[in-house]
Amino acid sequence: MDDTERGDGPERVVRVRARGHEHVLAEHESTFEVTSDDWLTPAGDCIVGVEADRVPSDLDPAFVEACRAADATVAATLAAGGREQTVTGRGHPDLTFADDRSMVFRTSDYVDDRTVMVAADAAAADLDRDLVAALADGAELTVTLRVT
Numbered sequence: 001m002d003d004t005e006r007g008d009g010p011e012r013v014v015r016v017r018a019r020g021h022e023h024v025l026a027e028h029e030s031t032f033e034v035t036s037d038d039w040l041t042p043a044g045d046c047i048v049g050v051e052a053d054r055v056p057s058d059l060d061p062a063f064v065e066a067c068r069a070a071d072a073t074v075a076a077t078l079a080a081g082g083r084e085q086t087v088t089g090r091g092h093p094d095l096t097f098a099d100d101r102s103m104v105f106r107t108s109d110y111v112d113d114r115t116v117m118v119a120a121d122a123a124a125a126d127l128d129r130d131l132v133a134a135l136a137d138g139a140e141l142t143v144t145l146r147v148t
Contacts, residue, residue, distance in 0.1 A: 014054070026135070034047070067092075086129045
């Protein structure tokens with residue numbers, strides 16, 4: 001399967017590959033983030049993956065446009081170390097997908113150039129602790145984004 005594809009009906013899918021890091025804590029209460037940076041300090045308690053192979057500005061324009069629909073549902077499935085969790089939220093008409101470094105998934109409705117999802121039903125602190133432990137051990141991470 002390609003990293004960007006048109007799914008059945010209006011669904012669009014994007015895959016982002018990253019890896020965990022020893023400093024993954026996943027303790028942030030309102031966001032989680034995947035970054036293309038190759039480093040992470042303990043202060044980055046929202047970051048769950050580093051060395052992402054794609055950033056918002058890389059994503060397919062059709063995927064971006066679908067996320068901008070007022071009624072868009074966005075799901076992010078995080079898979080690492082044999083564990084998987086799906087976080088669901090919404091798109092937003094003000095999403096720009098302009099950032100060239102990291103993507104942020106937010107439980108709030110705040111939008112900036114890094115935001116790829118708002119009104120998420122989970123933040124870093126809500127992620128499965130076995131998944132977080134795998135990421136802290138440096139496991140490979142796949143984030144599959146679906147928008148409908």
